[in-house]
Amino acid sequence: MNRAEAGGTDRSCSQSGPFAAQPAGTKPAVPLPDSEFVRQELVTLSDLLALLYPGDPADPLLFPTPLWAARDPIDLLVAAILSQATSDRNSKRAMECLKHAFPGWKEAAAAPVRKLAAVIASGGLADTKAPRIQAVLRALNLHEGGELDFLHGLSIEDAFKFLTGLPGVGPKTAACLLLFGFGRPVFPVDTHILRILRRLGLLPVKLDASKAQALLSGLIPPENVLGLHLRLIEHGRRVCRSRNPLCHSCGLAARCRRQL
Numbered sequence: 042m043n044r045a046e047a048g049g050t051d052r053s054c055s056q057s058g059p060f061a062a063q064p065a066g067t068k069p070a071v072p073l074p075d076s077e078f079v080r081q082e083l084v085t086l087s088d089l090l091a092l093l094y095p096g097d098p099a100d101p102l103l104f105p106t107p108l109w110a111a112r113d114p115i116d117l118l119v120a121a122i123l124s125q126a127t128s129d130r131n132s133k134r135a136m137e138c139l140k141h142a143f144p145g146w147k148e149a150a151a152a153p154v155r156k157l158a159a160v161i162a163s164g165g166l167a168d169t170k171a172p173r174i175q176a177v178l179r180a181l182n183l184h185e186g187g188e189l190d191f192l193h194g195l196s197i198e199d200a201f202k203f204l205t206g207l208p209g210v211g212p213k214t215a216a217c218l219l220l221f222g223f224g225r226p227v228f229p230v231d232t233h234i235l236r237i238l239r240r241l242g243l244l245p246v247k248l249d250a251s252k253a254q255a256l257l258s259g260l261i262p263p264e265n266v267l268g269l270h271l272r273l274i275e276h277g278r279r280v281c282r283s284r285n286p287l288c289h290s291c292g293l294a295a296r297c298r299r300q301l
């Protein structure tokens with residue numbers, strides 16, 4: 042099936058564009074895109090971004106993220122919490138302070154929460170993140186002996202369900218853990234990715250990140266998940282910035298609904 046047959050080639054049209062028509066009387070608050078159109082566009086987007094940002098996405102020198110530095114899944118879970126709503130630099134520094142201050146996660150879980158907040162202050166939102174980290178660590182000790190290796194034996198759906206059942210662990214953090222810690226093809230949607238896919242016309246503007254993540258899951262070929270995730274973030278940092286995107290020099294401009 043070509044793109045025209047899939048209902049999405051005519052990018053100049055539309056009022057509805059890639060968004061599927063809603064049956065009369067059942068229109069949801071946010072119209073959802075036509076999944077076949079989005080699936081094909083994501084494959085094309087993966088190829089284009091691989092040309093714009095070549096190299097192995099698993100190379101931390103080419104695609105740096107503090108998540109690569111985490112040594113084990115619990116480190117990674119804590120790193121993902123520390124990375125919420127702050128820069129990579131700040132969250133990396135907070136993680137280093139945390140590892141330096143406590144010999145292990147048991148000690149971090151048992152410390153006074155104010156002490157933990159002081160240790161991770163450089164990561165921002167310390168008063169929120171410290172109790173969140175302790176709640177996760179305590180829940181893991183309680184239920185799973187402090188280990189996460191058992192996630193290897195679960196289906197993606199069950200592992201995702203377990204992780205999002207932990208206190209303070211949302212869909213993006215769970216997806217990051219599964220992708221970076223366990224190599225499972227789960228696509229985390231962060232603010233860069235949400236912004237770019239909205240601008241490209243592949244997501245409705247009003248769809249939030251967790252609904253976007255659920256919508257995109259299963260539409261991206263497993264072998265493209267890591268590369269597409271990291272390259273979109275790179276593109277969001279370098280070109281498709283939140284303010285003043287560099288559309289004149291953007292390699293995706295020809296496909297971008299914002300530019301049409």
Ligand code: SF4
Pocket residue numbers: 237240241280281282286287288289291292293294297298299300
């Ligand atoms: S053309 Fe502009 S808005 Fe569209 S993806 Fe590129 S930088 Fe972003």
